[in-house]
Amino acid sequence: MSLIERAEFTSAESLRAHQDAAWAAQRDHVARRSAFYSDLWQGADPPADLRDLPRLPLSDKAQLRRSQADHPPLGNYMAAPRRDAVRLHRTSGTTGQAMNLALSVRDCAVTEAVGGRCQSAAGLTPDDTVVHCLNYQMWMGGLTDHMTLQATGAMVVPFGVGATERLVRTIQEVGITAISCTPSYPAVLERVIAEKFPGLSPHDLGLRLGLFGGEAGLDDPAFRARIRGMWGMEPRNANYGVSDVFCNFAAQCEHDTRLHFMAADVLWPELIAPETGAPLPLEAGQTGELVLTHLVRDCQPLVRFRSGDIIAVDATEPCTCGRTGFRFRVVGRSDDMVVVRGLNLFPSMVAAVLNEFGALSGDYRITLDRPPPYDALPVTAELARGQDATDGLVEAVAAGIKAKLGATARVSLVPHGTFPVTEGKTKRVQRTYQ
Numbered sequence: 001m002s003l004i005e006r007a008e009f010t011s012a013e014s015l016r017a018h019q020d021a022a023w024a025a026q027r028d029h030v031a032r033r034s035a036f037y038s039d040l041w042q043g044a045d046p047p048a049d050l051r052d053l054p055r056l057p058l059s060d061k062a063q064l065r066r067s068q069a070d071h072p073p074l075g076n077y078m079a080a081p082r083r084d085a086v087r088l089h090r091t092s093g094t095t096g097q098a099m100n101l102a103l104s105v106r107d108c109a110v111t112e113a114v115g116g117r118c119q120s121a122a123g124l125t126p127d128d129t130v131v132h133c134l135n136y137q138m139w140m141g142g143l144t145d146h147m148t149l150q151a152t153g154a155m156v157v158p159f160g161v162g163a164t165e166r167l168v169r170t171i172q173e174v175g176i177t178a179i180s181c182t183p184s185y186p187a188v189l190e191r192v193i194a195e196k197f198p199g200l201s202p203h204d205l206g207l208r209l210g211l212f213g214g215e216a217g218l219d220d221p222a223f224r225a226r227i228r229g230m231w232g233m234e235p236r237n238a239n240y241g242v243s244d245v246f247c248n249f250a251a252q253c254e255h256d257t258r259l260h261f262m263a264a265d266v267l268w269p270e271l272i273a274p275e276t277g278a279p280l281p282l283e284a285g286q287t288g289e290l291v292l293t294h295l296v297r298d299c300q301p302l303v304r305f306r307s308g309d310i311i312a313v314d315a316t317e318p319c320t321c322g323r324t325g326f327r328f329r330v331v332g333r334s335d336d337m338v339v340v341r342g343l344n345l346f347p348s349m350v351a352a353v354l355n356e357f358g359a360l361s362g363d364y365r366i367t368l369d370r371p372p373p374y375d376a377l378p379v380t381a382e383l384a385r386g387q388d389a390t391d392g393l394v395e396a397v398a399a400g401i402k403a404k405l406g407a408t409a410r411v412s413l414v415p416h417g418t419f420p421v422t423e424g425k426t427k428r429v430q431r432t433y434q
């Protein structure tokens with residue numbers, strides 16, 4: 001096994017010898033067995049010192065997609081013999097191509113132990129009975145998240161999705177204390193309870209802990225307050241991961257809602273400037289794209305892999321809870337970032353401004369019709385149902401964006417219903433140039 005007991009409570013200095021030893025073995029494994037990285041590095045040896053990793057080129061999701069298309073099903077970054085893989089996950093492939101993720105026995109054990117650290121930090125204990133309500137069909141959120149819940153010592157009920165009436169009865173009949181689901185799922189349950197269980201309130205179910213992950217909105221204080229009020233349970237961000245790299249390696253604790261990095265013994269994090277790829281120091285106050293290197297991975301090891309997530313590092317000293325990993329927030333996706341006169345802007349920041357205008361529906365697009373640089377942000381905002389564009393609204397929205405974000409905006413308004421209603425994630429930033 002290649003994990004350190006309680007690594008999340010271990011100081012950076014004490015972890016260092018372990019990290020160096022893990023990397024010595026891993027770099028040898030990757031250099032000898034990964035055709036993908038041999039090609040990318042053009043025969044150069046990976047550095048012996050982890051701190052010299054920035055000498056190597058970055059790798060990214062588009063490269064992995066090509067690798068799996070050219071070398072199906074696992075890609076030529078599969079670095080272990082096929083017979084060593086014991087679990088295969090598939091991503092949903094909403095962007096076109098499903099990705100295949102293979103894990104060895106050791107990969108599974110490491111994934112489950114680190115995910116278990118996250119669920120424990122979020123408050124799950126061996127005294128809890130937790131129901132896991134994510135889809136078990138192929139993706140990591142099902143079986144593998146289930147195993148991370150079990151790694152805490154809690155008793156786990158494998159429920160999956162659907163059959164909500166049966167779920168409500170199960171919660172009542174077996175004394176369930178915690179639920180693991182998406183942040184939008186409690187609202188679904190509330191509707192079922194109101195329709196099918198007259199006289200019952202969500203509060204009556206006796207859940208004490210909601211373990212969430214996988215969707216934005218969790219950081220919204222209004223969401224947290226609503227969950228506490230309606231259910232009497234404490235909402236916790238228990239699950240942050242990067243598909244293709246690691247299922248779950250960061251979570252909040254009871255003292256601090258920011259994500260704590262929990263995988264220092266098996267994952268090496270870096271920060272880069274998303275536009276240039278230049279390394280940034282991983283220290284408090286820095287914002288950049290998270291780049292990850294496996295220190296322990298048999299099947300599909302990745303080195304300097306761009307997560308696509310822009311994170312803000314808030315603290316690097318140990319938390320009140322005793323965990324030593326740096327604490328951070330995810331502020332957006334790198335492909336959604338628009339740089340306007342040196343300001344890094346994300347759709348979520350624009351949304352926060354637009355939501356202050358009752359005459360707007362809240363839906364919008366940022367349409368970029370030519371390559372950067374940009375000196376203004378083009379925002380097309382939709383009017384609320386039954387609203388007409390009033391005099392001065394365009395100017396007021398532009399002034400709001402200038403005041404809150406510091407950027408000049410070119411605002412236009414469109415009637416309600418202009419933008420199609422899409423299932424799942426809506427792409428707010430649209431690039432129409434070639």
Ligand SMILES: [Zn+2]
Pocket residue numbers: 252253254255256260319320321322323
């Ligand atoms: Zn903490």
